[in-house]
Structure formats: C-alpha cells, structure tokens
Amino acid sequence: MKKTLIALTVSTFACAGPAWAATDMQEIEARLAAMEKRLAAAEQRASDAEFRARAAENQAQKLAAAQQQPVATAQPAPSTSSVQATQPVQVAAASTPASSRQDSEGFEFHGYARSGLLMNSSAAKTQGGPTVTPAGETGGHVGRLGNEPDTYVELNLEHKQTLASGATTRFKAMLADGQRTYNDWTAASSDLNLRQAFVELGQLPTFTGAFKDSTVWAGKRFDRDNFDIHWIDSDVVFLAGTGAGIYDMKWGETARSNLSLYGRTFGDIENNENTAQNYILTLNNFAGPLQLMISGMRAKDNDQRTDVEGRRVKSDAANDGVHALVGLHNDSFYGLGEGSAKTALLYGHGLGAEVKTVGADGALLPQAETWRLASYGITPLGEGWHMAPAVLAQSSQDRYVKGDSYEWATANLRLIQAFTENFEMQYEGSYQYMDLRPKGYNNRNAVSGSFYKLTVAPTLKASDVGDFLKRPEIRLFASWMDWDHRLDNYASDDAFGSSGFTAGGEWNFGVQMETWF
Template sequence: MHKMTFKTPLAIAIATASFGLGSTANANTTLEERFAELEARIAAAEQRAVAAERRADLAEQGHVTTSSAPASSAPSEVVSNAEIEERLARVERQSSGEEGFSFNVYARSGLLLGENRKSIDGGPYITPAGPLGGAVGRLGNEPDTYSEAVLNYRMQFDNGAKARYTTMLAAGTTSSNDWVGDDTNLNVRQVYAEFSDLPSFTGAFENASIWAGKRFDRDNFDIHWLDSDVVFLAGTGGGIYDMQLADNWRSNLSIYGRSFSDYPIINRENPGLDGESDTDNLILTSNNYFGNWQVMVNAMSAADNDERDIGVGQTAADSGWHTMVAYHGDSFFGMGEGNFKAALLHGQGLGAEVKGLGSNGDLTDDAAATRLAVYGTTYVAPQWRVAPSLLAEVSDDRFADGDRYKWATLNLRVANEITQNFEMQYEGSYQYMDLDPNGFSGREAVSGNFGKLTIAPTFKPDVGGFWKRPEIRLFASYTDWDAELNSYTTEDSFGNDGFTGGQWSFGVQSEVWF
C-alpha cells in the first residue's frame, strides 16, 4: 500500500467550499450572505480536511506497524482502530478547547501627566480613604503599567473526568522606562489544579469540582469602573465548588490561608525579650446561591496575632467573621435591559476588612465595618450606554479604640458610540470622607470632598458594550478636593508640593483583556 497524498487542508477547504456554494446560492442571496456562507463552508471543510489527513496518517501507521519490517528495525507498536479513534477524539477535543493549552490576559498601560508635563500620582485609591478601600473612578486616573498572564492546560480523560492546571503571572510598575529595574514586581499570583466531571461523584456532588493550590476564588466579583472588587477571596488552600444541596441551593466550601507579615512582639513583662513573629490567617468560607441571591459566610482565625502591637496601646485581633448578602440581577434594576449587582457586607475583628478577606492583620478585636456596593449597566439610547455605581463604608474601632471612618463614592461612566471603531467616554466621580483615626499612626481627623471629571476619546476594533476590549484612549481629567484633606497624613500624595487639588491631568492608555 502506498502512502496517500493530500493537498493542504486549506486548499481542500477552499475547493470544497467553492464547489459546494454553487448548489445553494440563488438569485435571492445577497453577495454578503454568499461571502458569509463561503467563510463558514471554508472553516468546516478545513476542519474535515485536517481530520481526514490525520486519520490517513494514523491509518498508515497502523498498516506499517503490522507489515514486515527490516531486521535492523526495532519492533513497532501496533496502532489499533480503537487507538486511532481515541487519538482523533483527542484532536477534536483540543480543537474545541476542551483539552489543551489556553492563554488569557488582562493588561493596562498608560502615561499620566500633570499640567507641568511631569508624571503625577494617581489611581483609584489616591484619596485619604483609599487605604480603607475607598476607591474613586479609574478613567483618566491610572499612572501604572499592570499585566496579568494566565496559562491554562486542560485535560479530558476516557472516563469523562476533566482536569485543569492554572498558573498566573502578574507584574506592575509606575515607571515609564522600558527597563524598570528595582521598580518592578513580578508575582506568581495563582498556581492550582482543579478536577471536574468526576464519574465517582454522585448525588449532591455530581456536578461538583474540587481544587487545591494558590488561587483567586472563582466567584469573586468587582466594580470595574472603580477597580474595586466587591469581595476578593484569595490565598492558598483547597475547596469544592457547585455542591447541589437542594433544587435551588448551590454551595461552595473552601479553606484559604493568608500569611501576615512579620511583626514586632512587645513583651510587657520582660521588655528585654521583645522579638518578631508571624502568623497565618485561616479563612473558612461557605458561599451559597439561591437563584439570583448569594449568601457568603466566613470565619477567620490567626493564632498569636493578638501579640501584634499596632500602636496607640492596641493589640490586634486573632479571629473574626464576615458575611455578605448579594443579588445578581439580569436587568437594569428592573427598569430595562442590562444588569446590576448589589451587595451588603459586614465584618467583625479580622473580618472588618470586608473586601480583601483576611488580608489585614492590624485590625482590633472590636473592629467593625459595614459596606454597601451597587452598580448597573444599560443602554439609554441605541448609541448611549451608562454605568452608575455606589460604594460606601462605615467602620469603628478599626485600628484604635474610638476611631471612626466614613466614606462614600458615587461614580458614573457614560459612553457614546459614534462609529464602529470610535466612541467618546465620560466619567464623573465624587467621594465624601469623614475620617477620625483617633491618633492612630499620627493621622489627623479630616472631613471633605473629592471630585473628578474625565473625557476620553476611545478607539476600539469593535464598539458595543462596556465589556469589549481592547481599547486605546486619550484622556483629560480635572481633579479637585477640599484643602482640609491635605493634612490627613504625610504618607499619601495629598498636600505634597504640586498636589493640592484643582488641577488638570492628561494622558493616553491602552486596556486589554481576553
């Protein structure tokens, strides 16, 4: 039997599609429809040609391995029809994305300049309320280069089980240089394995998946325009997703560990024996879904964290709890097409860091925080879309007895789609702050307002919706705030030379995700 000869798959595809098209075209078919049909036929024919060529190669391998081989040749493995079919099935799974390598990205990079043509500070957490989670609008307010690269490898087994291995690399810098040296920070933020469709899982676990490693929780969600997660659960541990506990009750269960940095121990009985220690905060999470409703409950424990001296005569908490009730709406607050999400969060002790769960080891035993997060998106006209959002929090006894922090952010992102590749984006952001640290870390009590207005001409390969990327935007922003906020602390940008409010900034930025 001689080796079969094939033309390239593309040549076969084009030939097949070209001859096949004539049988279906008619006088009522437009040229655009015929081109669309041709493209579809080319794609389908090319897939058939690749599969046929692969089948022929495997079939020939089977023929060669069963025939007589030269005496000097090593024995060849027999390729059975079943093995050929299994290999072909794997090729098909890889082409469909069910198996094989995939690559995902989030990245932003831009230049933020002040009126003096010099780089200036910025970012959604630029205000005095920023370290407390008080984000403001990000459009025209980001000076950094930040990128995430997610590498996935998916496997599917003969018994139907699936596995996925994920690694995520992330890096960020505020330098404008091509080689940033010590200013950069490269992190491996995720490394984990996840198994699903396990045939031995039955009953409530039939559709469940299990995982272990270092990861972001699958069900985190955010307010993109503020660059703020509503809730962010991450660390190293393990868990199980999608247990079906009842017809309308789906549940996740996990345990995460987060390492707190080294901290000084003040030995009050023997001052000469002061030292350093560290600890891990363990977070046990139950995340439950009832239709559109989500109920999340977290318990936290950090052994010996109460030995941490956080100043002003306070010691840190070694336990805490946190809960969130959220609604994921499939309309714009019931008033039209779009979507919205709303969440109410509360935490005590270590749980008073209500967004980055378990990430703050400086909270007191009596710390308490309550946060409200709401956003939605909709079209108000065929080429006009809007996305309002609200983020607000009040906390007490956070780092010192008697401290009290209140802040609220209102943000509105608006876009006008002018052509297929160009739109105008606008953003208005307002934040109110009433911050009383009660002497913590030398900070002063302040109260005031912050405001930002941005206009951003934006280019995209294809406009339509707030979630389409990539895009390249130019921007101009005007930012102002009450002078009292400049005295909150010397550790932030406010009040520094040339950064006292009432200023313009300009720049250009790209943002990509896929």
C-alpha cells in the same frame, strides 16, 4: 515470452509457402511490434494501478489512526461580556498510548494588561490611581478612567483535560507585575509575583448526590466567585490565599454551595516571630439570583507578634473574626430594563472588619466593625448611548484605635457614546465624600471633605463599541479633579498635599491601553 510468441508466429507464416511475399512479412512484423508496445503499456498501467492502490491503503490506515487522537486546532474566542471567557488552544498528545490517552487535553492562555502615560497641565509628573484620596487607605476608590499612571499585567496559563471516564482536570498559574516607572527596563523595581497556582478536579464519576457535578480544588488562588466594580477598580469582595475547597455542591435546580478553607499570613516572613497564620473557613451559598456568604477566621497569637527588636507589633490586635455578605445578581438593570446589575451588603467584626479583602488585615482590633454597600449596573440607553452607574460606601468604627471611625461614600457614573464601528467617546464623573477620624493612628489626622473628578476619553476599539466589557481599547483622555483643602492635611506621605498636588483644581492628560482575553 513475448519474443517466443513472435518467433512462432513468424515461423508459421513462413511455412505457409512462397505466397507470402517479403513485403507482407514486413507488414506482419510491424503489426506484431505495435502489439508488443501495447502489451508493454498495459503492463505499466497495471503496475501503476497496483502502486496507487497500495498508497491509498496506507493513507486510509493513517487516517484511521489519526481519528483516535485529538486534532490541534486554535478556536477563536467568541464575543462575550465576561473578562474570563475564552476558547482553549488544543495541543494533541501524539505520543500517548491509545490505552491511556485522554479524550481531549489542551492549554489556554489568558491575560489582562493596562499601560498608560499620565501628566499634568505643565507636562510634569502628577498623582493618580483609584486610591488617590485619603479614603483609599480603607478601600475608598474613585473612578479609574483617566486616573491611572501605572503598567499592570496578569499572565495566566492553564492546562485542561477531559479523561475517558468523563472526569476533568485544570491547572492554572498566574504571573503578575505592576510598575509606575515609564522606563523599558524595570527589573530593579519589579513587583513580579506568582499570584495563583492551583489544581481543580471535576466531574469525578464516583461523586454522587449533591457532589455529582462539583469541583474540588487545592492550591494558591483567587476565589472563583469574587466580583468587582470595574469602573472604580475595586472588588466588592475578594477572597484569596492558599488552601482548598469544593465548588457547586447542588441542593436543587437553582441552589448550590461552595465550601473553602484559605490561609493568609500576617507579618514579615523573614522573621519567624513576626508571623501569624489567619485561617478563613467560608461557606458561600447561591439560590437563583441571591447570595449568602459567611466566613469565620482565626489567627492564633496575632496579638503576640513582635518585630526584630522583640517589641509587640500590635498587642491589641484581634485573633479572630467573622464576615458576611448578602448579594443580589440581577440579569436586568435593577428590574427596569435591559442590562445587568449587582448589589451587595457586607458586614465584618474583628479580623473580618476588612470586608473587601477577606482576612487580609492583621492590625484590626477585636471590637472592630465595618459595614459596606456596593452596587452597580450596566444598561443601553438607545441611539448609541450606554450607561454604567456605581455606588460604593463604607462605615468602620474601632478599626485600629478605640473610638476611631472611617466613613466614606463614592458615586460614579460612566457613559459611552458610540459614533462609528471603531470610535466612541467615554465620559466619567466621580464624587466621594469622606469623614476620617483615625485618632492619631499612623500619624494620620482627622479630616472631612469632598473629592470630584470628570474625565473625557476619545476611544478606539476594534469592534463592539458601546460594550463596557469589550477590549482591547486605546484611549486619549483629559481629567479634571479637585477636592476640599482640608483633605491635604490627612497625612504627610499620601498623595493629597504632596508637592504640586494640592487642592484648587488639577488637570491631567494622557493615553492608555487596556486589554483582556
């Protein structure tokens, strides 16, 4: 077409007569050639514009489709005083059909770990742990700072979903392992264990009234509302096992209840005649800062269990029991200032006389009784100082043998002195008095006396020095401990009185890391 237009134009000018000279014809042809180039360039620009328009349309379609699916993002965990608080790492399900796709779903990874090296003043092996004293057998823990020779790890993997209906799901599995060897390869002595595996369903749209915002669960788990005194590594109450329950049945603005049924096993599962199932029914009630927890339990034929040779394991063991807790959860330091505090009074009878780990001790007598008091608080003192005192005391009678008694009390104080953004000094003092009269049970002897421990620990943190519940931390430490010599005679297989670990004063040194997220 362009060539025809040029030819016609040339012919027209040629027919105009001889007035047109050859030089004029050459000039016209040059102009027409330039016009042809401009037309070609215009067509190329039009073609490029059409291509870009199509690409833009395709990109717009892709963006519109992407808006229908969750975006994979890693959310940073906020600064918090809760060990459990983290933000999830979201994972998009791109292959899920739009008709059945959930509004959001994602995985979370949580963890806890501590690992440390402990030695005495002669650079030799020493004893340690919060249960190092004779009272430790019945829950009498002492301060844990500068007193732990182990490596302990918890790995938690969770998957959460929020469905289009608003309902939520959560699956959690926990692996845990504890070691006291310092070697890198510890498979032969591993205690690796699946401690939790459960599912929760929440915000179910068909639930109304008191159940409207409740959560239903089933599986193997730690109860959600357990709480502990971290400084002495002791739970105030620990309800755990395999079962099912419902959380957060609401009766008012500040009143709610949890109902659960847990099962625990007594005895050696390799021997069918040596097991009994303990079933624990618990109603846990909260009204503002107050807590009232009541549990009843039954382990049918617990007193009939036999060993592999057919002998009764404990013919006078309890088959049932009750447990109760009254708690106060303050959002201030005992009403005296900034901080927080928790206090609980516990009582147990029969199988419930193991008041910390509810329903876990199958050797208790039907008449066993235990009282337990626990209290701790956290508060800033000003000028970079922070304080966390704790008290834990227990009295138990007729526990394993008629007429026996186990009484002890622990007072613990941890102080933090902040120096820079990344360095603090930690100080801890722990005192425990015990009066233990086992009446010969498990070849234990009656003893009474006191235990003392003082620790100084220079500590490095990435941030938030002075925060008792902020990790990770790396600590150097020096601990001095001593106890009454009478306590060395409690048992032949416990820490006190063992080789190189007798009354008279003991220096321990070491380094430890601790982290959670």
